[in-house]
Amino acid sequence: MFSILSADFSKNGSSRGLKRLLSGLLTLLAIASMSACSSNPAPLKQQYDLGPLAAIPATAVTPVTSAPAGLRFVLADIQTTAALDSQAMLYRLQYENAQQLKAYAYARWSMPPAQLIQQRFKQQTSAAGGLVLQRNQAAPDTPVLQLELDEFSQVFSSASSSHAQLNGRALISKGGKVLRHRQFQIQLPARQADAAGGATALQLAVDQLIAELQQEILQLH
Missing domain, CATH: 3.40.50.10610 (ABC-type transport auxiliary lipoprotein component)
Known part of the structure; x- marks a missing residue:
């Protein structure tokens, strides 16, 4: 995904490529965060x-x-x-x-x-x-x-x-x-x-x- 986004940014050289790059990074961070939360069990009472x-x-x-x-x-x-x-x-x-x-x-x-x-x-x-x-x-x-x-x-x-x-x-x-x-x-x-x-x-x-x-x-x- 990173290579595709980077290539798109180089080809167009525009703000549209930068926005797509940032959007992709935010999506990846959100998925990683949800995965980490789901792997940590809730504290026992x-x-x-x-x-x-x-x-x-x-x-x-x-x-x-x-x-x-x-x-x-x-x-x-x-x-x-x-x-x-x-x-x-x-x-x-x-x-x-x-x-x-x-x-x-x-x-x-x-x-x-x-x-x-x-x-x-x-x-x-x-x-x-x-x-x-x-x-x-x-x-x-x-x-x-x-x-x-x-x-x-x-x-x-x-x-x-x-x-x-x-x-x-x-x-x-x-x-x-x-x-x-x-x-x-x-x-x-x-x-x-x-x-x-x-x-x-x-x-x-x-x-x-x-x-x-x-x-x-x-x-x-």
Whole structure:
């Protein structure tokens, strides 16, 4: 094709030959580009959860492990904002527009955040020797924990630095009487500025929140 176009350009010595030459080159480039795109498979979607529980050293002594029999409570359904009512992994670019919540295209949670946290509470409490009860299983004076989740995202302060952001409110009641009510805002740095780094940092943030609330519940017994 190149030889034909070149010959036509030499013979006519006109702009018509140049136009044909450029048109042919653009066509070849377009075909090559489409071929390259079709040969590259689309990135696979990655799915994340909060990971396995970390082993507790035999020498560790915490309020949870020192009084496992007292760690019994009801965990009400966790309330979230509409943005968190899906499996999307959310992030914010604080250095561009912190008010814009975005979702990773090729990464998502295995369950919505409320379900992940609910499951994690049961796992952590069971591992400590305690028990998360259903309302119909609990005595009237069993503590009830209610959580409202406002933020469960990865926030980028720059293109190479990010942290987990976990915000919300916790309310602990007993016998219909509110005993504790507080807001929580937990920030933990991510080791890497991508979805995997954000998932790990959010796991640690959730575990920190669970440990804090377990201690508060134990203090009510």
